[in-house]
Amino acid sequence: MILSCWNIRGFNRPLKQEEVKRHAQVHHVDVIAILETKIPIDKLDGLMQRRFPSWSFTSNFSCHLASRILILWKPDKVDISVLRVTAQLVHCKVVSRAMNKEFFATFAYGLYSVADRRGMWEDLATLGNSIQLPWVMLGDFNAVNSRDKKLNGAPISNYELHDQRLFEIDRDITDMRYTGCKFTCPNNTIWCKLDRVLTNSQWSMEFPNTVTKFLSPGIVSDHSLVW
Numbered sequence: 001m002i003l004s005c006w007n008i009r010g011f012n013r014p015l016k017q018e019e020v021k022r023h024a025q026v027h028h029v030d031v032i033a034i035l036e037t038k039i040p041i042d043k044l045d046g047l048m049q050r051r052f053p054s055w056s057f058t059s060n061f062s063c064h065l066a067s068r069i070l071i072l073w074k075p076d077k078v079d080i081s082v083l084r085v086t087a088q089l090v091h092c093k094v095v096s097r098a099m100n101k102e103f104f105a106t107f108a109y110g111l112y113s114v115a116d117r118r119g120m121w122e123d124l125a126t127l128g129n130s131i132q133l134p135w136v137m138l139g140d141f142n143a144v145n146s147r148d149k150k151l152n153g154a155p156i157s158n159y160e161l162h163d164q165r166l167f168e169i170d171r172d173i174t175d176m177r178y179t180g181c182k183f184t185c186p187n188n189t190i191w192c193k194l195d196r197v198l199t200n201s202q203w204s205m206e207f208p209n210t211v212t213k214f215l216s217p218g219i220v221s222d223h224s225l226v227w
Contacts, residue, residue, distance in 0.1 A: 001030050001031075001096045002027060003029075003105065003138065004027070004033070004226060005032065005033040005035065005107060005138045005226050006225045006226065007036050007140040007195065008020070008036065008223070009038075010036065010037070011038065016220055017051050019220050021051070021052070023225065024072075029227060030077045030078050030096075031072070032072050033090075033138070033139060034072070035068060035109045035140050036068060037068070038066065038067055039070070041067065044059065044061060054074070056080070058080070058085075059090075060090050063085055063087045069089070071107055077097055078094055078095060078096055079097070080095075083104075084123070086120075088108060088110055088111055088117070088123070089120060090106070091105075092107075093105075101134075102133060103135065103203065104127075104135040105136050105137075106127065106135070106136070107138060108120060108140070109141075112142060114143075114159060117142060117164075118163050120141075121164055121166070121167045122163075125170065128170075128173075133202060134199070135203055136176070136198070137173070137198040138198070138212075138226065140194050140223060141164070141195075143194065144161075144192050145164050145165060145168065146161070147161075149183070150191070150192045153190035171200065172200060172201045174198065174199060175198060176197040176210060176211070177212070178197070178211060178213065178214055179212075179213050180212075180214035181214050181224060184196075184217065184223060195226050197212040212227070213226070214226055
């Protein structure tokens with residue numbers, strides 16, 4: 001089963017829609033989260049019917065005017081139950097038909113300040129209190145979790161690191177093993193690893209061989225495509 005996410009910096013252009021379709025087909029993606037879609041909520045149903053008619057979908061568009069998180073999945077491959085939706089995350093229970101496995105998946109797109117992101121980390125911590133199944137969290141967290149995940153620019157302060165480190169340590173959360181680029185988002189000469197895939201200890205025990213791949217940012221988006 002393949003999960004994917006991509007901060008695509010606007011999903012209105014046919015070129016970007018076709019690239020998502022191509023990626024899903026080539027890599028046999030079952031679930032993909034599209035971040036920063038910028039799609040008006042009243043245009044979403046029409047777009048999905050025209051471009052992705054065989055996919056099911058959900059979003060957090062009603063929680064944030066910027067249309068931040070759109071999740072698509074193949075209903076013949078997976079069942080998804082949406083359990084919590086906020087401006088920064090969509091939390092789901094996923095059942096894989098092929099593997100006959102169930103797990104939790106949280107698709108995240110963090111807001112732009114430490115103070116605003118604090119609610120995301122607190123929500124994740126609260127969710128983690130009751131999760132006994134494998135759990136994967138993926139998306140653009142808009143934050144790095146260590147100083148070596150940023151190249152150039154102002155140093156990362158303890159204040160910026162505190163909330164996410166507290167969550168990761170308290171809930172035994174780690175980054176999934178990965179291949180590809182270390183830094184997932186450039187901003188002129190500053191490079192950061194904002195896009196991440198996190199898992200709990202149950203995931204590591206149930207799916208020990210899973211690996212994430214980060215492609216280099218390119219023409220379609222200045223963020224890595226993740227799967």
